[in-house]
Amino acid sequence: MLMSHCVADVHQCCQSRRLQLNSSKSEIIWLGTRHTLQKIPTSNLTLEIHVGDGVVQPVSAVCDLGVLVDQELTHKQHVAKIASSCFYQLRHLKQVRRYVDNDVMAQLVAAFVTSRLDYCNGVLAGLPQSTIAPIQWVQNVAAQLVRSVSELDRSQTVRPHNPNTSSTTLAAGRLSCAVQTVYINAHNH
Secondary structure, three states: OHHHHHHHHHHHHHHHOOOOOOOOOOOEEOOOOHHHHHHOOHHHHOOOEEEOOEEEOEEOEEEEOOEEEEOOOOOHHHHHHHHHHHHHHHHHHHHHHHHOOHHHHHHHHHHHHHHHHHOOHHHHOOOOHHHHHHHHHHHHHHHHHHOOOOHHHHHOOOOOOOOOOOHHHHHHHHHHHHHHHHHHHHHHO
16 A cells, blocks of 8 residues: 555654654644545545554544644634643642732733643634634733632633724733733733
8 A cells, every 4th residue: 555655664764764663653644625525435544554553543633843734624623722831820729819919910810821831733724713712711811810800800801802803812811911021010010
């Protein structure tokens, strides 16, 4: 099969450079639209590829440099992973909220939450609003935590004033401004 020959060529190329292709860390994924993936014969979807001494079977999602890539390139699993990680950090930051002021909280949110949102966010460009909604929710909660919004004021989440500005852009902008202000203030003292 053509796929086996390609993998064998890659394996041989690695060996000629004294590199080892690790079959236990290798993954294979079929990419395409749902319609295209349905056209692939079932025997090919479960096709085992021999890599060195090991066997690799196709999977529905792979992780490359921390980005989860699914078969249809919807990135829904990646967004869910980011949101879960950010909410985990926000829950812990909420526990220390009463002990720190807004400036310190902005720095903590930037370090533990915004950095996760920023990492490889280029892969999220052009995704539908329904897919990136969890990220918007993270940004709203992070902005509320930085601004120390009380339970009663949470109905007034960060909203755009300009109808052409997305709420994601506005929330990120306000959070970024808070972080920049903290950075400027810290370096002026």
